[in-house]
Amino acid sequence: MHENQLPATPRRFQMFIDGRWTDGHGNQLTTRHSPGHGTPVAQWPAGTAQDAKDAIRAARTAFDTGPWPRMPAAERAKVLFKVADLIEQNVDELGLIECLETGKPITQAKGEIRGAADVWRFAAGASRSMAGETLNNLGDRLLALVLRQPLGVIGVITPWNFPFFILAERLPFLLAAGCTAVVKPSEATSGTTLRLGELLQQAGLPDGVVNLVSGHGSEVGQVLLDSDLVDMVSVTGSTGTGRKAIQASVGNIKKLGLELGGKNPHVVFADANLDDAADGVAFGMAFNAGQCCVGASRLVVHRSIAEVFTQKLAAKMRRIVVGDPLDPATQVGALFDEAHMHKVLSYIDGGVALGATVVAGGGRTGCEKGNFVQPTLLTNVTAEMPLLRDEIFGPVLAVIPFDTFEDAIRIANDTEFGLSASIWTQDVNLALRAMREVQAGRVWINTTLDNGPEAPMGGMKQSGIGRDAGLAGIEEYTEVKTAHINLQPRTHWIGASDGL
Structure with missing residues (x-):
């Protein structure tokens, strides 16, 4: 008999929208069977398009008028550090959920949860390093400031193979930048993502900053890709999924971050x-x-x-x-x-x-x-x-x-x-x-699969667009704004009128 046993009944999860737990507008539940045992281990709502729209509206409001993008990075870092601590305190529970839903070995699952906590810690500290630059080389008259500002509302679509860890390579970085998010985990492995919502609440994240919607890509993910209220979507999945995301982004020229297939x-x-x-x-x-x-x-x-x-x-x-x-x-x-x-x-x-x-x-x-x-x-x-x-x-x-x-x-x-x-x-x-x-x-x-959150990661060719982790992982979720400031009286382009 193993220390971790199969649950007698499936664990029941809910979605997290605007700081509230909900089954949403639908009446369908998704039941996940353990790939290693064939028995039902988890259930969550099959989210609807309306649930996705509610989540986007919450994230939009939290970004446009809420405190998160406006607070000092040091204050955001405190919340992210608390999330990392809470993840570490719940390694056994999160690891078991991940093991049962994905079929990966329990030791590996727990290792990935610990690794995720480390990624959250890096992003928390790195948030205070996000900076622009000044250009003082434009002559006596001009000074230029280059600002980095949070991009806005980010849709995050994650896959079934590393549900918690891949989310950790994205969510804390966009939060560090000051963005808000709607996360759609794989409809088959949503448990640890939905459980994370409770930890975010415990850590003091303001309502609406992160919203978690379970459901199918065609129903929920498509809304994120199509919505004019979403500024960027990060997609981790197959190259085919990436192509669909690129096609959908044409509607509002949405920025995309894509980590796709590999051979x-x-x-x-x-x-x-x-x-x-x-x-x-x-x-x-x-x-x-x-x-x-x-x-x-x-x-x-x-x-x-x-x-x-x-x-x-x-x-x-x-x-x-x-x-x-x-x-x-x-x-x-x-x-x-x-x-x-x-x-x-x-x-x-x-x-x-x-x-x-x-x-x-x-x-x-x-x-x-x-x-x-x-x-x-x-x-x-x-x-x-x-x-x-x-x-x-x-x-x-x-x-x-x-x-x-x-x-x-x-x-x-x-x-x-x-x-x-x-x-x-x-x-x-x-x-x-x-x-x-x-x-x-x-x-x-002379090694393989080694990595740390300090280094950026991403693909070339049809393996993706953009970079995650490292300082580049925060910059990915920012807009660059350049301001030119005139320091001297203006030389008039239009000559003086004799009549004035």
């Missing part, structure tokens, strides 16, 4: 520490059951070590503990739902049908009530196979050998995506050359 490479050069690289590659492809936008699904490895390294990696992957998300020993939990599991398996089967070879994994594993897939490694993969082109979002890795440095970079960049890349080599010059030439917003050298 990320691990590039392993011949001189790499193969034991370290094998462990890192296995971790990078299997973390969160491969449902990680910056996780890697392509292994680009030098031909001279390809066979040895593939066998070493396969041995590592076979030892990954896949199983009950509530078991502290589990390293990889369940996939998001049954349909997604079958989609991942279809990529494996489709690759095999086209000539790929399974070296490790290849099928389902564990309890039939759960959506578990073995970490899978495939060789003899060719460019026309969908498993090499599409974002699979599962624990599946394809091996592609290379011969020269130029080959490695060409293969690594041969994708519409540009989210992340990992480089494994002990040659510092090789590492730096590859780091510069690979097309990715985040690059890791």
